Amino acid sequence: MRHPEASSARDLRLDVFRGLALVMIFINHTPGTVFENLTSRNFGFSDAAEGFVLMSGIAAALAYAKFFAGPGPYWAGTGRMWRRVWTLYQVHIVTTVIAVGIAAATALWFGGFEMMQKNVVSASYKKPLQYMIGIPLLTHQLGYANILPLYAVLLFAGPVLLWSALRWPLRTMAVSVLVWALVARFWINFPAFPNKGGWFFNPLSWQLLFVLGLLIGIKLKQGQRLVPVRRDLLALAVAWLLVGLGVAQFPAIQDEFGHVLWFVQDRLNLPWFVMAFDKTYLSGPRLTHALALAYVLSAFPAVRQACAHRLAAPFALLGRNGLAVFGFGVVLCYTANGIKTVLPASFALDLAVISAGVLLMLALAWSKEAWRRAEQRAR
Template identity: 55%
Template sequence: MSSPALAPPSTRDPRLDVFRGLCLVMIFINHVPGNAYEDWTSRNFGFSDAAEGFVMMSGIAAGLAYSADFREASMRLWTGLGRVWHRVWTLYLVHILTTLAALAAAASVALWLGNAESLFENQMKWLWLDPLRTVIGLVLLSHQFGYVNILPLYLALLAVAPLMLFAAWRWPRRLLAASVLLWLVAGIWRLGPPNWPSSGVWFFNPLAWQVVFVTGLVTGVMLKDGRRLVPVRRWLQVVTGLFLLYAALSAQIPAVSKMTGYTLWLAKETFHLPWNLTAFDKTYVAAPRLLHILALAYFLSSFPIIRRACAHWIAAPFELLGRQALPVFALGSVLCIGLQGIKHVTGENLLADSLLIWGGLALQFALAAARQYWPKPAKIR
């Protein structure tokens, strides 16, 4: 979704990296529960949170980066397949390494701070309850540690992205309709890849979350072609703005939240709606969450001032994080597991929280800067 003044397809849009960087910061803060800063992240001002934003922008990035190879039915299709699946393999390796490092972070807290709680949280307890099956599950992605489980969603969706990209150039509306139908069916019957050896489905269920990714992917394909997915209309800006305002009030004011819950319950009972149209479930991206991220994406993308703000030097640190999203996310995921363990020791302490959160963010900025600006070593031939 772009501003009315469309840039040439080859121009890098600063909004994608800036908002992806902001999402990474908020995800990191939210993944250290109980800290003094989590009340100021986006999840406290609407129905969706930074995870939906991150997946949406991952879809946009995929549409921009890989769509050209799938525009024509030619030999470039094989090149495109190779590029996409090479990235999938990279994501898998990063996920396995991040999972191992997160376990090491929890073990370090237990060893040197004398607190082993983290080793039994975030689905890590299954390593001790059923070690053989859990190790196999970690490799097969059927078992995922909490707070380290968004990359399996991304790589699963990216693995089938070639089909989506091929369809997005030819039948974008049909692709979006099929995506919405799959989201609805997966929610109604609670379908999704199973967890093993534990029960249930993936927390980030790809059968439901694909609707966020596909919307972003089609948006990216349209951007590549110099078009918008949804035209800028004043009435749409007003409607989405009012919805975002109401969602923020509902998240902040108990009376409004109670009214929202009652209204959704009444709609469900009156019209016998499926549960995922009136709930706030994250695993199945229930309708209020989905509508919120779609409204937010449209609203922010429809004002030229947002693009100018993202191009300002003040936004440069977030753009840097967004450009190096994968290593920054991996480091943040490992840090948050260790910081959760440290929080068990420090408790509620503003000074400790500040040191932990700002120190962790400083490490992520340092990594992003190193990746961006350090000279790359020459290849050995």
């Protein structure tokens, strides 16, 4: 029997929450504004990045799972996914070049040399030859512009992951968890060049969220849920979200919680990544908080109804055009950071740069959909 949520129509929850994530990413990437205090990272252990990757996995399954469900061959689905990877790569390179140009223009024409010292842009003049090699190889990624390389790697592996998830969901999830644990245990990461270290978003760790998104998307296409709604699980998820809220908002709770985590980890001799708050390796509290939030939001029909309301339509518009909006958001956040570097801080400036950025992202998304409609009428 099909689940009541099964529908051939587009699930607006995915669009709306992806749009919300894009807005919060833009705000978080313009640090120092008062609006930064309102984004999700101030109310728990995870932030919009975890939600974005999880929803990317869901969207990938909804879009491409049909190509891998049958006996094959699978070249049609693989070609579509890898064509998307190529698009992601192009958007990343273009936005990176524009971001460097904005930083350089801010320094050259407005005296804001601080922009050349943030977000590892400084490698462009400290190690110029190595920098020009690292950018196209994705081994050097600017701050605020490093999510698309992660998504490109995950989607490149998507054909194998989808094929496996459709046939052996439990085994696929088990292998994904094992890889996540081993990678953190032995500090394995994709290489960085010319700077030392690895990728800020380690694909070998973040693949776990993407795989879980694939499994959720596959179940959605079947009119089912990956994890059923149960009162005990819902109570546990809500409790963990409340713990995250308390830790994020109250320093006293944060201190006590840190002591508790240290005590538990020390007594049980747990691996570091189970209790740490590391973003690169997607450590335990961040991962479980993101999953608890997704579970709670997906459990209540009122959330679906709210996402279908006309007030949520702007966020759905952004979510439907996620790649273009994210790439444009990178350009806008570097522009906003440049403006804030050279002008004195004020609430009026914060309001101007954030509202202008969101309105421009909405304008881009609207223009893309208007262009598509015009093309359809022409055909």
